[in-house]
Amino acid sequence: MVEQVRLPDLEVIRRYSIAVRREHAPVEEVLEALxxxxxxxxxxxxxxxxxxxxSRTAARSKGRSRR
Numbered sequence: 001m002v003e004q005v006r007l008p009d010l011e012v013i014r015r016y017s018i019a020v021r022r023e024h025a026p027v028e029e030v031l032e033a034l035x036x037x038x039x040x041x042x043x044x045x046x047x048x049x050x051x052x053x054x055s056r057t058a059a060r061s062k063g064r065s066r067r
Contacts, residue, residue, distance in 0.1 A: 005044075011036045 007013055012033040016025060 005041055011040075 012030070015033050016022065016030065
């Protein structure tokens, strides 16, 4: 299972990378790009989360909190 996001594919990086050479952007425009990225990431992992058994996920969470 892939647990990584390819950063160059993110809308916010495409719009506002250093190559753009802009220091400021309208807040609504930035939020729109961020929301698009969140939606794309959630769509990618959505099916994977639903396929995981709840007990397995809970066991992982408990194991991590003990460390």
